[in-house]
Amino acid sequence: MNLEAFKGxxxxxxxxxxxxxxxxxxxxxxxxxxxxxxxxxxxxxxxxEFPYLVDQAPALPSTLRANEDETMRSR
Incomplete structure (x- = not known):
């Protein structure tokens, strides 16, 4: 899945x-x-199929972690 498919x-x-x-x-x-x-x-x-997504977007795990950290701080 790519970004456009995810947005869809x-x-x-x-x-x-x-x-x-x-x-x-x-x-x-x-x-x-x-x-x-x-x-x-x-x-x-x-x-x-997260590993396949990471093949297309290698920074995604770090991006997810940063987003989760910020979301948890704002609670």
């Missing part, structure tokens, strides 16, 4: 958004998802 899956589940359409990085899309934590606290994101 998000749009299919949460609705389309001009903000989402304008996102062009994994970091930004993760922050976009985190913005739903208050309005949709039971939102779960499952990324199947």
């Amino acid at each position: 899956a998000i749009s299919a589940q949460l609705g389309s958004s001009p903000v989402l359409e304008g996102i062009n990085s994994w970091e930004a899309v993760l922050y976009y998802l985190a913005s739903f934590k208050d309005t949709n606290p039971k939102l779960v994101v499952i990324i199947d």
Whole structure:
């Protein structure tokens, strides 16, 4: 899965958004998802075949960790 496919899956589940359409990085899309934590606290994101995704985006594990750390601090 690439970033555009991931954004498409998000749009299919949460609705389309001009903000989402304008996102062009994994970091930004993760922050976009985190913005739903208050309005949709039971939102779960499952990324199947994560190792293949990391092959395409090697920085993704670090990006996920940084996003999680920031999201947890803001609670």
